[in-house]
Amino acid sequence: MEDNILSQMKIAWINEINCPDILPFASSLVPILLEKIQEKQNHISEAQTTSAQKLEVFLCEIEIERVKYIIRCYLRARLSKIEKNFLYILQNEEVSGRLSTEELQFARSYCDSIEAHMNSIVLDSLPENLRSLTEKTDQVDMVTKPNMDSHVFCKVLEDIGEYVIDEED
Amino acid sequence: MNHGKKAVELLRDVHISSDVIQPFNGDAVRTITEEILALNSEVADVVENYSEEDLESPYLALNILVHFTSMQRNKRCLLAYLMHRLQQIKGLRWDLGTSVIPDNIKTNLNPREVQFFSEYDKMLGDYMRSVNELDLTMDLNQPPKNLFIEVRVKQDVGALVTESGNTINLRANTTHFLRRTDVEPLIRQGVLEHIN
Numbered sequence: 001m002e003d004n005i006l007s008q009m010k011i012a013w014i015n016e017i018n019c020p021d022i023l024p025f026a027s028s029l030v031p032i033l034l035e036k037i038q039e040k041q042n043h044i045s046e047a048q049t050t051s052a053q054k055l056e057v058f059l060c061e062i063e064i065e066r067v068k069y070i071i072r073c074y075l076r077a078r079l080s081k082i083e084k085n086f087l088y089i090l091q092n093e094e095v096s097g098r099l100s101t102e103e104l105q106f107a108r109s110y111c112d113s114i115e116a117h118m119n120s121i122v123l124d125s126l127p128e129n130l131r132s133l134t135e136k137t138d139q140v141d142m143v144t145k146p147n148m149d150s151h152v153f154c155k156v157l158e159d160i161g162e163y164v165i166d167e168e169d
Numbered sequence: 170m171n172h173g174k175k176a177v178e179l180l181r182d183v184h185i186s187s188d189v190i191q192p193f194n195g196d197a198v199r200t201i202t203e204e205i206l207a208l209n210s211e212v213a214d215v216v217e218n219y220s221e222e223d224l225e226s227p228y229l230a231l232n233i234l235v236h237f238t239s240m241q242r243n244k245r246c247l248l249a250y251l252m253h254r255l256q257q258i259k260g261l262r263w264d265l266g267t268s269v270i271p272d273n274i275k276t277n278l279n280p281r282e283v284q285f286f287s288e289y290d291k292m293l294g295d296y297m298r299s300v301n302e303l304d305l306t307m308d309l310n311q312p313p314k315n316l317f318i319e320v321r322v323k324q325d326v327g328a329l330v331t332e333s334g335n336t337i338n339l340r341a342n343t344t345h346f347l348r349r350t351d352v353e354p355l356i357r358q359g360v361l362e363h364i365n
Contacts, residue, residue, distance in 0.1 A: 034301045058316065065313045065350070072305050079296070079305070083259070102299040109292040117255065117285050122247050125202050127209045130244050140245070 005029055006067065013074040018153065020146040022081045022089065024098040026074070033071060037064055082107050086114070087134060087143040172208075172239040176201050176246035183253055190257045193279040198247060205243050208236045258286050262293065266306040266354045307353055319346050320361040329355075 012026040041064065044057050082089060082099070086107050089095050096104060115133060123131045135142045179197045212233050219229060258278070261270060268290045275283065297305055326339040331351045339345070339355075344364065355361040 030300070034303070038301060061316055062313075065316065068303065069308045069312045071300075072303060072308055075300060075303070076305050102296055106292055106296045109288070109295075113285055113288045113292070114255070117281060118248060118251060121198065121251060121279070121281055122202060122244070126205055126244065127240075130205070130209075130240060133248075135241075137241075 005032055009033060009067075009070055009074070013070050013077075016074055016077045020081075020148060020150050020152075022078060022085070022095065022098055022146070025078070025100040025103065027100060030071060030074070030100075033067060037067060040064055078103060079106065081146065083110060085144055085146055086111050088145045091134075091143065172235075173242050173246070175204065176243045179250055180246055183250060190254065190261075190274055190277050192277040193254070193282065194250075195279065198250070201243050201247055205240045208240045208243075212236045212240075254282060255285060258282055259289055262286065262290055263306050263309070264357060266304075266357050268294075307350070313349060316349060317346055318349050318352065319344060319364045320352050320356065321364055322360070323362055324360050326355065326360055 009026065009029045012023075012029060016023055040060060044060055078099075082103060089099070089107055090111055096107070099107060118133060119131075123133070133142060175197060179194060179201065182191070182194070215229060215233055216224065223229060224233070261274065262268075265271075268287075270278070270283065270286060278286075293305075297303060321344045322339045322341055325341045329337050329339050329347075329351065331337060332348060337345060337347065339361070352361055356363055
């Protein structure tokens with residue numbers, strides 16, 4: 001596998017897992033990796049003969065499985081954030097712009113399903129002023145947002161020098 | 170007037186039995202919805218029978234506020250109950266890795282919830298298809314270390330066709346050395362056991 005693309009994918013994966021907010025989709029990485037995996041798998045199914053080749057095939061397959069693991073983890077982390085914050089994401093153009101086309105489609109279907117479910121079991125029987133899923137009062141906002149105040153670990157890549165973290169502290 | 174006691178009861182029951190999906194408590198949902206409507210008609214009565222000036226008195230304003238806040242709280246509790254069950258239902262799809270709900274769980278679900286499961290299954294399937302059929306429900310816990318693993322069959326499953334095209338007969342108490350990708354779903358369903 002291209003070392004560069006794979007290392008970038010690992011970085012994207014770790015960032016996505018650790019960040020509470022959804023990050024821009026790695027559109028320059030995921031499709032290419034998926035394509036390469038497909039190529040390698042086609043290559044493998046055509047070459048299954050000598051025992052030397054068998055070892056090569058075996059190593060290739062393990063590598064493919066491990067790359068697939070990273071991609072699966074990455075996509076799952078994103079789907080989980082989409083499900084958690086679907087109203088926030090769909091209401092906010094800047095955030096929904098970070099999703100891939102298919103993720104956006106998923107978010108919309110998910111929103112429709114949840115709304116239909118809540119409406120049919122509860123909300124439709126309620127008085128009109130209580131039918132909303134996006135009420136906002138001083139105590140509570142029905143739209144869940146990612147917690148941007150949660151703590152994360154960071155690794156410093158280049159010397160930056162002094163940096164003021166929180167002016168209020 | 171109960172003002173939310175039933176709603177708290179409903180959520181307390183959920184809190185006690187967290188993992189397994191309990192039977193859908195349609196009665197509680199109905200009772201709480203009726204309470205909301207009852208409170209609403211109380212508020213409507215007050216608003217009808219008093220002039221706008223009178224309604225500004227703290228006595229009446231608070232009356233309306235208390236009723237309305239109770240209505241909102243009941244609504245939130247109901248939505249929380251439904252949402253919690255939906256999370257558990259989604260969890261089923263991820264844990265089992267299949268599109269079929271086991272019968273013993275299905276009896277505990279409201280038909281609308283069963284419909285949600287199939288809608289969720291469909292949207293998940295569409296998404297997975299769009300990423301080259303990558304099954305996202307595999308490898309949930311750790312990076313794969315081996316291509317092949319040893320498994321023991323716990324229940325008779327019949328024949329399994331592996332990726333390489335071979336057919337293996339999975340009879341109870343037999344052990345096999347198989348490709349991880351072929352057997353992982355069966356391990357998750359509890360039919361096979363991974364031997365270390």
